Amino acid sequence: MARAYAGVSPEQRRAERRARLLQAGLALFTTTGFAATKISELCTEAGVSTRNFYEEFGSKEDLLRELHDLINATAFTEVRTALTSLETADVRTRITTLLDVFVRAVTADPRAPRLNYVEAVGVNAEIEQQHVRWVNTWAEFIESEALRAAAAGVAPQRSYRLTAIALVGAITGLLREWQAHEPPLAVDEIAAEIRELMLAAITRP
Amino acid sequence: MARAYAGVSPEQRRAERRARLLQAGLALFTTTGFAATKISELCTEAGVSTRNFYEEFGSKEDLLRELHDLINATAFTEVRTALTSLETADVRTRITTLLDVFVRAVTADPRAPRLNYVEAVGVNAEIEQQHVRWVNTWAEFIESEALRAAAAGVAPQRSYRLTAIALVGAITGLLREWQAHEPPLAVDEIAAEIRELMLAAITRP
DNA sequence: GTAATCTGACAACGCCGATTACCGGATTGG
DNA sequence: CCAATCCGGTAATCGGCGTTGTCAGATTAC
Numbered sequence: 001m002a003r004a005y006a007g008v009s010p011e012q013r014r015a016e017r018r019a020r021l022l023q024a025g026l027a028l029f030t031t032t033g034f035a036a037t038k039i040s041e042l043c044t045e046a047g048v049s050t051r052n053f054y055e056e057f058g059s060k061e062d063l064l065r066e067l068h069d070l071i072n073a074t075a076f077t078e079v080r081t082a083l084t085s086l087e088t089a090d091v092r093t094r095i096t097t098l099l100d101v102f103v104r105a106v107t108a109d110p111r112a113p114r115l116n117y118v119e120a121v122g123v124n125a126e127i128e129q130q131h132v133r134w135v136n137t138w139a140e141f142i143e144s145e146a147l148r149a150a151a152a153g154v155a156p157q158r159s160y161r162l163t164a165i166a167l168v169g170a171i172t173g174l175l176r177e178w179q180a181h182e183p184p185l186a187v188d189e190i191a192a193e194i195r196e197l198m199l200a201a202i203t204r205p
Numbered sequence: 206m207a208r209a210y211a212g213v214s215p216e217q218r219r220a221e222r223r224a225r226l227l228q229a230g231l232a233l234f235t236t237t238g239f240a241a242t243k244i245s246e247l248c249t250e251a252g253v254s255t256r257n258f259y260e261e262f263g264s265k266e267d268l269l270r271e272l273h274d275l276i277n278a279t280a281f282t283e284v285r286t287a288l289t290s291l292e293t294a295d296v297r298t299r300i301t302t303l304l305d306v307f308v309r310a311v312t313a314d315p316r317a318p319r320l321n322y323v324e325a326v327g328v329n330a331e332i333e334q335q336h337v338r339w340v341n342t343w344a345e346f347i348e349s350e351a352l353r354a355a356a357a358g359v360a361p362q363r364s365y366r367l368t369a370i371a372l373v374g375a376i377t378g379l380l381r382e383w384q385a386h387e388p389p390l391a392v393d394e395i396a397a398e399i400r401e402l403m404l405a406a407i408t409r410p
Numbered sequence: 411g412t413a414a415t416c417t418g419a420c421a422a423c424g425c426c427g428a429t430t431a432c433c434g435g436a437t438t439g440g
Numbered sequence: 441c442c443a444a445t446c447c448g449g450t451a452a453t454c455g456g457c458g459t460t461g462t463c464a465g466a467t468t469a470c
Contacts (some may be wrong), residue, residue, distance in 0.1 A: 121323060121327050122323040124241065163402065166398055166402055169376065171374065173370060174374055177340065194371065200406055204323040204401060204405035
């Protein structure tokens with residue numbers, strides 16, 4: 001039966017260990033690299049036993065997938081709340097906000113784009129599927145803004161599916177380059193570049 | 206001392222085995238996945254002994270890196286020859302050709318973009334460096350076309366560095382999506398989308 | 411024809427890391 | 441205060457795969 005030990009409930013201790021393992025994964029996957037990271041190293045970094053690891057995750061890949069989902073979900077929430085608070089704003093403001101919030105959310109920790117766009121690529125089929133789902137999610141955001149622009153008469157009436165996917169790729173490419181670059185690229189410039197690119201892409205005839 | 210066996214020189218037999226190993230790598234890495242592919246499987250697929258493998262490559266990663274370089278180098282040569290034969294053509298023609306030739310070269314075998322943009326990502330530092338070099342190479346192509354456009358007066362005078370990187374990312378994203386999509390996306394539409402995106406990106410004020 | 415030589419297949423070695431069994435210790439209810 | 445219970449860490453096991461040693465057979469020069 002579950003009872004409290006050392007003043008904290010088992011659930012809470014498990015949750016804390018889980019959180020520490022996620023942090024350890026973020027730290028080691030983005031430095032040692034995913035393939036080279038051993039489960040024992042994750043446990044040492046997290047201050048947790050291998051036993052605990054298997055209580056929380058089925059494998060290293062599971063942990064990576066959860067991190068990938070977490071990073072995207074965090075950015076998603078931030079972007080959505082920012083956009084719903086701008087319901088009546090004009091298209092340019094909305095697009096600027098969408099991109100600024102996204103870029104800021106995902107570059108706040110430089111390890112996030114590294115994990116998202118480098119380490120979590122080509123690991124297994126499940127993570128690839130999750131990647132495709134997130135690309136679709138982001139593409140739908142962009143698509144719906146483009147359709148708003150079209151409805152407002154500042155963009156042509158057409159399908160924006162491929163344009164949206166291409167723009168997601170552009171953002172991904174810039175962020176992947178950003179995290180690899182020495183000296184680092186300026187976040188503002190990247191956000192500005194993407195904004196202009198997107199505006200040019202959807203207002204083109 | 207080197208002498209001919211079975212009518213062919215040792216160098217030629219080595220070259221053929223090397224070529225078969227590369228083909229086996231392309232086949233297995235894009236189906237089984239890089240991490241899950243065993244060296245013994247590569248050898249079986251290539252009809253070669255494990256001993257031979259180590260005569261040609263130091264590791265699985267070496268083989269992958271060579272494939273990655275090969276795919277890019279092939280596309281590079283095709284694009285460059287196409288562009289040099291269009292020295293006097295107008296900007297739009299050159300850009301259209303650049304993108305069409307590239308997309309055709311890299312989608313001719315659907316396994317190529319899979320290997321390039323999925324399997325060869327985040328494997329180790331060497332391949333990441335090679336990736337950065339190729340992104341730079343492609344970005345310089347795009348940059349120089351943008352500067353041509355600027356010189357011709359159809360695009361503003363500015364730095365096209367980030368724009369070029371973003372466009373490379375857009376192409377990469379579309380091709381990565383292309384190889385993962387069911388039902389498959391149309392290659393023509395992808396090439397057309399990228400062309401319009403690039404023209405919009407460099408002719409924007 | 412024969413001996414020297416090279417080639418390539420096979421198999422076994424050895425390492426390394428994932429996974430789990432076990433046990434000592436801490437904690438709490440009575 | 442004690443016994444029952446649960447928790448967590450350690451260490452041993454197990455399996456798999458990369459790597460290399462060896463040998464049998466094929467080939468060619470003399």
